[in-house]
Amino acid sequence: MSTWLITVGLLAAAAAAYLLSLFKARATVKGEVSKLHSRLGYYGSYAAIWTILPALLITFIWTAAEPQVIRSLVEKDLPQSVQSQPDALKSLALGRIASVAEGLPKLSEDEFKVVEKARLGFAPMTDAQNILQEKGVVLGSTPEPYVISAGYDQVIYKQNSRWMITGIAALLAVLGFAYSYFSIRPRLKARNTVENVVLGTLIAASTVAILTTVGIVFSVLFETIHFFSEVPPAEFFFGTVWDPRFTSVGRELSGAEGQFGLIPLLWGTLFISFVALLVAVPIGLFAAIYMSEYAGPKLRGFAKPVLEILAGIPTIVYGLFALVTFGPFLRDTGDLIGLDIAASSVLTAGIVMGIMIIPFVSSLSDDIISSVPQALREGSYGLGATKSETIKKVVLPAALPGIVGAVMLAASRAIGETMIVVLAAGIAANLTLNPFEPVTTITVKIVSQLTGDLEFNSPQTLVAFALGLTLFAITLVLNIYALYIVRKYREQYD
Amino acid sequence: MDQQVATPASSAIIRSAVDDPKVTSKDVCVFYGEKQALFDVNLDVPRNAVTALIGPSGCGKSTYLRCINRMNDTIPIARVTGEIKIDGQDIYDPDLDVVELRARVGMVFQKPNPFPKSIFDNIAYGPRIHGLVRDKTDLDELVSESLERAGLWNEVKDRLHEPGTGLSGGQQQRLCIARAIATKPDVILMDEPCSALDPIATAKVEELMLELRQNYTIMIVTHSMAQAQRVADKTAFFHIGYMVEYGDTKQIFEDPQDKRTQDYIFGRFG
Ligand SMILES: Nc1ncnc2c1ncn2[C@@H]1O[C@H](COP(=O)(O)OP(=O)(O)O)[C@@H](O)[C@H]1O
Numbered sequence: 001m002s003t004w005l006i007t008v009g010l011l012a013a014a015a016a017a018y019l020l021s022l023f024k025a026r027a028t029v030k031g032e033v034s035k036l037h038s039r040l041g042y043y044g045s046y047a048a049i050w051t052i053l054p055a056l057l058i059t060f061i062w063t064a065a066e067p068q069v070i071r072s073l074v075e076k077d078l079p080q081s082v083q084s085q086p087d088a089l090k091s092l093a094l095g096r097i098a099s100v101a102e103g104l105p106k107l108s109e110d111e112f113k114v115v116e117k118a119r120l121g122f123a124p125m126t127d128a129q130n131i132l133q134e135k136g137v138v139l140g141s142t143p144e145p146y147v148i149s150a151g152y153d154q155v156i157y158k159q160n161s162r163w164m165i166t167g168i169a170a171l172l173a174v175l176g177f178a179y180s181y182f183s184i185r186p187r188l189k190a191r192n193t194v195e196n197v198v199l200g201t202l203i204a205a206s207t208v209a210i211l212t213t214v215g216i217v218f219s220v221l222f223e224t225i226h227f228f229s230e231v232p233p234a235e236f237f238f239g240t241v242w243d244p245r246f247t248s249v250g251r252e253l254s255g256a257e258g259q260f261g262l263i264p265l266l267w268g269t270l271f272i273s274f275v276a277l278l279v280a281v282p283i284g285l286f287a288a289i290y291m292s293e294y295a296g297p298k299l300r301g302f303a304k305p306v307l308e309i310l311a312g313i314p315t316i317v318y319g320l321f322a323l324v325t326f327g328p329f330l331r332d333t334g335d336l337i338g339l340d341i342a343a344s345s346v347l348t349a350g351i352v353m354g355i356m357i358i359p360f361v362s363s364l365s366d367d368i369i370s371s372v373p374q375a376l377r378e379g380s381y382g383l384g385a386t387k388s389e390t391i392k393k394v395v396l397p398a399a400l401p402g403i404v405g406a407v408m409l410a411a412s413r414a415i416g417e418t419m420i421v422v423l424a425a426g427i428a429a430n431l432t433l434n435p436f437e438p439v440t441t442i443t444v445k446i447v448s449q450l451t452g453d454l455e456f457n458s459p460q461t462l463v464a465f466a467l468g469l470t471l472f473a474i475t476l477v478l479n480i481y482a483l484y485i486v487r488k489y490r491e492q493y494d
Numbered sequence: 495m496d497q498q499v500a501t502p503a504s505s506a507i508i509r510s511a512v513d514d515p516k517v518t519s520k521d522v523c524v525f526y527g528e529k530q531a532l533f534d535v536n537l538d539v540p541r542n543a544v545t546a547l548i549g550p551s552g553c554g555k556s557t558y559l560r561c562i563n564r565m566n567d568t569i570p571i572a573r574v575t576g577e578i579k580i581d582g583q584d585i586y587d588p589d590l591d592v593v594e595l596r597a598r599v600g601m602v603f604q605k606p607n608p609f610p611k612s613i614f615d616n617i618a619y620g621p622r623i624h625g626l627v628r629d630k631t632d633l634d635e636l637v638s639e640s641l642e643r644a645g646l647w648n649e650v651k652d653r654l655h656e657p658g659t660g661l662s663g664g665q666q667q668r669l670c671i672a673r674a675i676a677t678k679p680d681v682i683l684m685d686e687p688c689s690a691l692d693p694i695a696t697a698k699v700e701e702l703m704l705e706l707r708q709n710y711t712i713m714i715v716t717h718s719m720a721q722a723q724r725v726a727d728k729t730a731f732f733h734i735g736y737m738v739e740y741g742d743t744k745q746i747f748e749d750p751q752d753k754r755t756q757d758y759i760f761g762r763f764g
């Protein structure tokens with residue numbers, strides 16, 4: 001049976017176990033449910049958990065391990081000539097076996113019998129080949145007999161494995177049910193068990209989330225170490241030239257080495273983010289001041305969500321806007337006033353990115369300004385300060401640490417932003433101070449190093465991991481520091 | 495008792511006339527939106543004395559106090575009618591600058607609310623806004639004088655540039671009083687200034703009030719009847735939006751006339 005079917009079966013069993021235990025629990029106290037340690041439902045859940053949980057766990061674990069186990073069994077039976085082949089050829093052979101194994105279950109019963117006989121040596125292998133070819137299973141030009149035998153074996157292993165796991169799951173379900181059913185007594189602490197299971201599930205979920213993150217970081221870290229074994233870290237971190245030289249066939253022969261200098265990319269990233277903040281901080285901050293201090297509740301209730309919608313626009317849309325509309329507009333305007341602005345430039349990407357992060361600045365700053373206690377404002381009014389004096393001299397200074405945190409969160413968004421810069425910043429790794437020229441960023445280069453059909457073992461692709469890790473480190477530090485500031489700020493007024 | 499609640503304004507019991515009052519209120523009503531919170535309050539507050547406003551929670555003491563420096567202007571739905579004069583000048587006169595008024599009428603709040611700035615900058619805040627000082631020496635002098643008057647100078651003179659929020663609650667409250675004094679007001683409004691303080695800090699603030707009353711007109715809202723008796727020359731009793739009884743503190747506490755005042759003072763409600 002498939003895992004899915006087993007799951008459904010177990011669910012049905014659990015439901016039955018729930019009801020049976022409910023009746024039993026009620027019967028043990030002769031209907032006086034207040035004599036039970038836990039509420040009645042917990043006894044049902046208790047039995048249901050015992051019925052389903054161990055069986056389901058085993059089923060999932062086995063389902064995950066099954067392909068590996070079968071594969072190694074099949075591989076072990078292959079002829080010596082195949083086993084001694086290099087890995088690449090061997091995996092090709094296993095691929096063909098797998099396609100046979102996929103084809104076999106589609107045969108009719110009679111046809112399958114023929115293959116079975118061939119496998120067991122009672123019929124010539126060619127019969128089996130013909131049948132398979134008729135069904136459209138690709139066997140290659142000179143199909144070796146072992147491919148069909150191995151494919152047949154694989155099918156049988158799979159069948160046996162399924163029978164086995166179905167049996168084990170059923171057995172565990174029955175045992176679990178029996179154990180829980182017979183342990184039902186009025187003093188049984190069913191609720192505690194059920195709550196522990198719930199707790200365990202929650203812990204497991206958060207562990208998965210954390211482990212995944214750790215796993216991602218480590219996999220990037222290992223690839224980065226791999227990269228640094230080929231390119232010295234100093235060349236990467238302090239190099240001022242970015243010229244990775246894709247090893248196309250011709251170049252490989254010429255033996256040219258790539259240069260992987262991070263500095264131009266980092267510069268481009270920071271330059272564009274700086275322009276973005278130059279746009280977003282004043283606009284976002286003024287919007288936040290207006291909304292928290294001046295706007296009436298009606299306007300605020302309307303304007304705040306609208307501004308936050310800006311944050312929900314997919315960044316590729318901003319990228320398109322920059323590429324198709326804003327970049328050419330800047331270039332043409334530049335022409336009019338005699339400035340040479342490239343359509344893809346620091347300015348284009350920076351301004352559009354700035355628009356994108358306005359809501360991050362404004363929304364968070366708005367919250368922070370609103371959380372400045374009213375008592376401080378009244379204290380200032382009470383001394384004869386006007387509203388604008390109060391905002392300038394009391395509210396904003398009080399909110400400043402929080403606002404700095406908000407700006408840093410926005411900055412880390414800008415630094416990690418990809419789609420806008422891919423479309424609007426350019427790809428040339430310029431180390432320039434001129435905002436009208438194109439530059440490129442870390443994210444753009446990660447994308448361009450990985451697009452295409454590439455092997456993941458040359459420095460040209462591995463560098464993407466080093467870049468990714470660098471980016472991760474920068475934004476992580478920024479985020480942690482920003483959150484630290486914001487939290488400290490919040491504590492100040494609690 | 496319910497019939498008594500609807501007492502018309504004229505029946506407020508005024509026990510002793512005040513000649514040459516500092517603050518006079520005539521038929522003051524306050525509305526929050528549709529809801530009326532204060533009904534026809536008539537009250538003459540003597541100069542250079544402490545006047546206490548007492549009464550159960552929600553009876554409108556704060557609301558009345560906030561009329562006197564027009565703090566209710568900052569609440570969009572609040573509306574004030576009637577007439578309030580300070581030294582004979584109508585403070586709701588459209589020609590009057592509310593900023594000037596608030597410089598002349600200082601306010602101290604229930605919870606100490608020092609600005610998150612240095613002790614020095616907290617005091618200097620008002621004078622700087624109103625341009626009360628010409629140069630740094632003047633400012634230094636004004637700051638130290640204000641702190642001295644608030645009885646805080648000796649405790650903070652070595653740490654003027656540390657944040658005001660780092661002081662203890664009682665010190666913070668005296669800092670707020672010093673901050674109010676620095677703008678050279680002649681009326682100081684205090685809304686339950688000791689309710690967030692411990693007894694020792696409370697005693698200090700009370701001592702301070704008794705000292706300040708020589709030069710300032712002080713109005714204080716308090717929930718502590720003992721405090722009112724210790725510091726106040728006059729006491730006004732408020733009840734559900736009405737000023738019920740007003741007179742010398744001794745009279746009000748020893749011989750209240752109105753049934754509602756008696757009930758409150760002798761602890762029968764509130
Ligand atoms: N900002 C406001 N908006 C609406 N109603 C208010 C506001 N402030 C006070 N009130 C109402 O006015 C009445 C008097 O309140 P307040 O003056 O604060 O009482 P007290 O200071 O005597 O406890 C209360 O019923 C209160 O609910």
Ligand SMILES: [Mg+2]
Pocket residue numbers: 555556557685715
């Ligand atoms: Mg009050």
